[in-house]
Amino acid sequence: MDNKKIPVLAAPLQGVTDNVWRMAQHDVFGGVDAYYAPFMRVERGEVRRKDLRDVDPERNTGITLIPQILACQPDHAMMMVDALKQMGYRRIDINLGCPFPPIALHRKGSGMMAYPELAEALFKALATIDDVQYSVKMRLGWDSNDQWRDILPLMDIIKPVNITIHPRTGKQQYKGELDIEQFEAILATLPWPVIYNGSLRTVQDIENIIQRYPTLAAVMVGSGLAANPGMLAPSATPDDYRRFHDLLVDGYTEQLNGGEAQLVRHLQDIWQTFLPGTSHKLFKAIRKSRTLDQYEAAATAALNDAATAALNDVATALTPCAEDEE
Ligand SMILES: Cc1cc2nc3c(=O)[nH]c(=O)nc-3n(C[C@H](O)[C@H](O)[C@H](O)COP(=O)(O)O)c2cc1C
Numbered sequence: 001m002d003n004k005k006i007p008v009l010a011a012p013l014q015g016v017t018d019n020v021w022r023m024a025q026h027d028v029f030g031g032v033d034a035y036y037a038p039f040m041r042v043e044r045g046e047v048r049r050k051d052l053r054d055v056d057p058e059r060n061t062g063i064t065l066i067p068q069i070l071a072c073q074p075d076h077a078m079m080m081v082d083a084l085k086q087m088g089y090r091r092i093d094i095n096l097g098c099p100f101p102p103i104a105l106h107r108k109g110s111g112m113m114a115y116p117e118l119a120e121a122l123f124k125a126l127a128t129i130d131d132v133q134y135s136v137k138m139r140l141g142w143d144s145n146d147q148w149r150d151i152l153p154l155m156d157i158i159k160p161v162n163i164t165i166h167p168r169t170g171k172q173q174y175k176g177e178l179d180i181e182q183f184e185a186i187l188a189t190l191p192w193p194v195i196y197n198g199s200l201r202t203v204q205d206i207e208n209i210i211q212r213y214p215t216l217a218a219v220m221v222g223s224g225l226a227a228n229p230g231m232l233a234p235s236a237t238p239d240d241y242r243r244f245h246d247l248l249v250d251g252y253t254e255q256l257n258g259g260e261a262q263l264v265r266h267l268q269d270i271w272q273t274f275l276p277g278t279s280h281k282l283f284k285a286i287r288k289s290r291t292l293d294q295y296e297a298a299a300t301a302a303l304n305d306a307a308t309a310a311l312n313d314v315a316t317a318l319t320p321c322a323e324d325e326e
Contacts, residue, residue: 007033011222014038019059020251031232039070068093074125096138099170110170114142116150123157137164164195193217226273241307277309
């Protein structure tokens with residue numbers, strides 16, 4: 001990226017940006033300064049093993065990884081921080097943003113933003129743990145766009161290194177307008193470094209937001225990077241998308257042990273977010289494949305078709321704003 005002035009962070013996307021995806025994105029395209037891991041959680045009294053495996057430093061070599069925890073109960077949060085400390089992590093993100101109803105309605109993620117007393121208890125417990133720095137990733141609120149006003153003063157308990165804001169409420173899920181007015185109110189109020197997250201799909205979008213808010217500490221990119229993992233690599237070639245895809249196939253072949261059917265289903269799921277420029281016909285062929293051979297044939301056709309389109313997007317992103325508007 002030409003005018004990069006601040007770090008670009010890869011957002012956590014549960015089910016997408018796992019260790020296989022992160023390593024493939026880093027090895028093939030790069031451009032990301034740090035990756036946030038999808039949230040980990042406690043289930044049946046213990047930290048999910050799958051979540052711990054995902055952040056195992058041996059599976060995340062050569063990248064800066066920030067693990068994220070999601071909890072309502074302070075003891076669950078402490079259990080996860082302890083486990084992460086044992087793995088060597090000293091920087092941990094706290095999820096106050098997840099809008100998924102089964103989670104939010106249990107007062108976790110963005111759901112917690114409607115209950116400042118729960119956030120206070122959580123932060124107080126986490127603040128008792130030595131040698132860890134926290135950050136927070138949050139929405140504007142759960143069901144109202146000003147609930148952040150009750151949560152932000154509590155941040156003083158954990159003194160976060162930064163706060164990522166996705167300026168929507170939890171109830172909005174991922175739809176509806178970004179509430180830039182509230183984002184600006186937060187930016188004017190917060191004594192902590194702020195990271196902007198939301199609908200950054202091109203390098204030009206990133207440059208625009210940095211220009212508009214020069215005090216931002218970083219920007220975070222989620223679905224844009226999942227759609228086009230080469231978004232930050234203007235010199236990428238169609239072969240790079242093939243290589244990226246093949247690294248995913250290799251990684252999931254190694255990590256999933258539910259046989260060919262499970263592998264094919266997982267690979268099909270990648271295309272829910274990857275290269276959305278894929279034509280409907282080719283996308284359908286991927287969805288219909290039942291064997292790895294069928295999948296490979298369909299994916300090859302789709303890659304040939306859509307990687308070029310993704311590259312055109314990158315090229316468009318690098319043209320000046322004024323030309324874009326014509
Ligand atoms: C499928 C999916 C999974 C997500 N998983 C997480 C997660 O584990 N932790 C988190 O903080 N946010 C999660 N998010 C929210 C994203 O990190 C990000 O905040 C949101 O997508 C807005 O950014 P974007 O417009 O760049 O995608 C998820 C979003 C999606 C669509």
